[in-house]
């Protein structure tokens with residue numbers, strides 16, 4: 001099983017300088033990973049001249065003064081003068097193949113960022129959520145905690161300091177996974193501290209709280225602000241269960257306005273979950289609204305985000321009632337998704353490289369699983385070295401059960417289907 005977890009050579013900063021020499025450096029990937037690694041490189045006196053990205057939305061943009069080029073740039077530059085660091089979470093293999101077709105040699109002209117940064121980190125600073133979305137394990141098992149709890153700021157500092165010692169190339173982290181980060185009132189201080197340490201932060205919010213001080217959060221300069229929605233008006237509240245449309249829409253407009261006034265470089269993206277009830281005119285209205293507010297619009301087919309439930313289902317345990325409700329609304333069926341995932345069971349797991357630290361400092365074996373049972377690698381991140389954590393995770397039974405059914409590929413299956421917006425708008 002461990003053969004399915006990628007093994008990477010770890011390249012030091014000094015070795016990287018020697019490999020690059022005086023060649024022109026590009027970072028492939030203008031997303032979270034690319035921006036993070038760029039920040040670390042710049043902090044260490046290595047300056048990429050540009051990003052490369054295949055997304056038409058990104059090409060031509062400037063991110064902190066660095067231009068995003070299309071992949072065509074490769075054919076326009078002399079191969080011997082070029083060095084690329086591929087910094088993407090998905091499609092690493094496809095991009096490597098593209099580079100090889102352009103006569104670039106792995107190790108000489110390009111490397112994967114995982115050779116520099118073998119691990120990603122997510123810190124669930126809140127540990128609680130105010131919604132109970134039916135596709136989420138919180139709908140069936142989560143317990144509501146009052147807002148304001150979560151990881152203390154001092155603890156967060158220690159976590160960041162340890163990460164920087166153990167993984168100096170870490171330049172980006174996400175401050176969420178199963179929690180609503182804005183419920184932690186220390187969020188702005190946390191973002192500021194991470195930035196001081198050369199780490200860009202991604203936050204995600206359901207925007208369903210009237211009492212969040214978005215101004216202070218955005219002034220602290222998160223790099224990335226991710227929002228999710230599904231449906232317009234009352235329809236929104238079906239799968240963003242417990243949410244209130246009026247609060248959401250007011251906060252969405254506020255975040256867009258604050259981005260413009262306070263932190264224009266912050267990437268704001270709206271993940272629009274495509275269900276049977278959220279296509280047609282609702283999809284069109286959201287698409288138009290995002291254009292109006294200059295928010296990146298990403299429609300994605302909805303899936304069950306609780307891999308706990310998906311795994312149990314494959315093992316013969318029925319889905320919880322809430323997950324069944326979500327299943328009935330999905331456009332790409334659970335069974336079809338599982339069949340494709342099973343066919344990819346022999347491929348590596350991308351999630352294994354992610355270290356997920358919970359608000360109580362415990363570390364999960366896997367960030368994609370929510371329930372703590374069988375999913376606690378260690379109780380305290382601060383007391384355990386990263387090598388020990390990885391060693392424990394490599395022996396984890398949960399991974400064996402998950403990989404048997406290819407469930408480690410399940411979420412990726414849904415992101416590989418590019419939705420045809422025009423058709424889905426016509427399909428009411």
Ligand code: SF4
Pocket residue numbers: 129130131132133136137138139177178179180206
């Ligand atoms: S999907 Fe996100 S917003 Fe919805 S309940 Fe789960 S953690 Fe909360």
Ligand code: SF4
Pocket residue numbers: 349350351352365366367368398399400402403407408
């Ligand atoms: S449990 Fe998580 S880390 Fe392990 S194989 Fe499955 S998705 Fe990957």
